[in-house]
Amino acid sequence: MTVTESASAAPVRRPAAAPAPAPARRLPSLRTVVVAAGAYLVAFVFLFPYLVMILTALRPQEELREATFLPSAFAWSNFTNFWTGGLVQNLGVTLQVAAGSTVLVLLVALPAAYYTARHDFRGRTAFLILVLITQMFQPTAMLVGIYREFYQFGLVDSVWALILVNGGFNLAFAVWILNAYFSSIPRELEEAAFIDGNGRFGALFRVTLPLAMPGVVTALIFTFIAAWNEFVVALTLTTTPANQPLTVALNSFIGQYQVDWQNLFAGSVIATIPVIILFALIERKVVGGLTAGSIK
Numbered sequence: 001m002t003v004t005e006s007a008s009a010a011p012v013r014r015p016a017a018a019p020a021p022a023p024a025r026r027l028p029s030l031r032t033v034v035v036a037a038g039a040y041l042v043a044f045v046f047l048f049p050y051l052v053m054i055l056t057a058l059r060p061q062e063e064l065r066e067a068t069f070l071p072s073a074f075a076w077s078n079f080t081n082f083w084t085g086g087l088v089q090n091l092g093v094t095l096q097v098a099a100g101s102t103v104l105v106l107l108v109a110l111p112a113a114y115y116t117a118r119h120d121f122r123g124r125t126a127f128l129i130l131v132l133i134t135q136m137f138q139p140t141a142m143l144v145g146i147y148r149e150f151y152q153f154g155l156v157d158s159v160w161a162l163i164l165v166n167g168g169f170n171l172a173f174a175v176w177i178l179n180a181y182f183s184s185i186p187r188e189l190e191e192a193a194f195i196d197g198n199g200r201f202g203a204l205f206r207v208t209l210p211l212a213m214p215g216v217v218t219a220l221i222f223t224f225i226a227a228w229n230e231f232v233v234a235l236t237l238t239t240t241p242a243n244q245p246l247t248v249a250l251n252s253f254i255g256q257y258q259v260d261w262q263n264l265f266a267g268s269v270i271a272t273i274p275v276i277i278l279f280a281l282i283e284r285k286v287v288g289g290l291t292a293g294s295i296k
Contacts, residue, residue: 015029050272057265064261078266086266089242090249094228095161097245100225102220104167105174109219113178114204119186128179139165139233147236151266161237161243166227167170174219180208216281225275246271 011266028036056064059071082088084250112131116124134147146165147156155161185208193203231247238244241252246267253264 035208048186050269056131057262057269061262072104075262078262079239079270081263082267082270087246087249088182090244091271092243092248093243094247094271095157096140096159096165096228097234098224098227100159100163101166101170102223104163105223106216106220109171109174109178110216112173113121114182114208117179118181120237124220128176131175132170137169139169139230141153143232143236146233150237157239157243158237159243160228162227162234165233165237166230169222170223170226174223177222178212178215181212221279221282224278227276228271 055070058074058076060073060075063071116128149154150161155164188210189207190203193207198206229247230245231251234245234248235251238248241249250264250267250271251266253260
């Protein structure tokens, strides 16, 4: 091979192409700016009371009636008193009641909602209406009957009484939201699972429940929050301070002649943290569950 042939066989290096210019960043439209500003304003309106509650919890006793927004010094002892004052046990009772009520509601509502969504039996509409009617009754109007019933069964001043009451009064909402979500899932998906060799329970746990998870999460979070914040029934059914949930225990800071605002707000801040964390973790699925059935 000659020098000329080897030179012609060598690859020809082309100059590297110049990088494409970055697209010019477009400014947001006036409508986007207005909507964003309105959203931030609404968020501030809702979050401002929590900010005031946190600052009041950190304010020293002698500065409670001062007009300043920020305290001169942060009294962290208001939060440490929560752990040393015995309220941790009340927080544990609240967790037991909220978690137990949520599990009870899901165990009852899931089969009831699935059956009513997949079977058009006689009296189906009447059953759903009856379930909805039970949601109209408030626990406050039934306190005497509730207390007498649990007193006869020896369940007064126990966690089980609070779990049963909170589960019963949150069951109707869970049945309705899960029924709407199961109805929005095509039956053909379960029929395809039957062809693949799955039975009724196999199709339910492998196909239907994963698709209905946003609805399940929605029922879970609403039941958990309702049981977490319940006060009137817990105040009626519990008498021992150690068996009272946190909502009732915080009420002890409100006296006849004065209110212990620092410890009250410190306990309230701590009581809201678990719910905020839970809601932040599953917020996307909650939105999907609430919009179930709106788009066909």
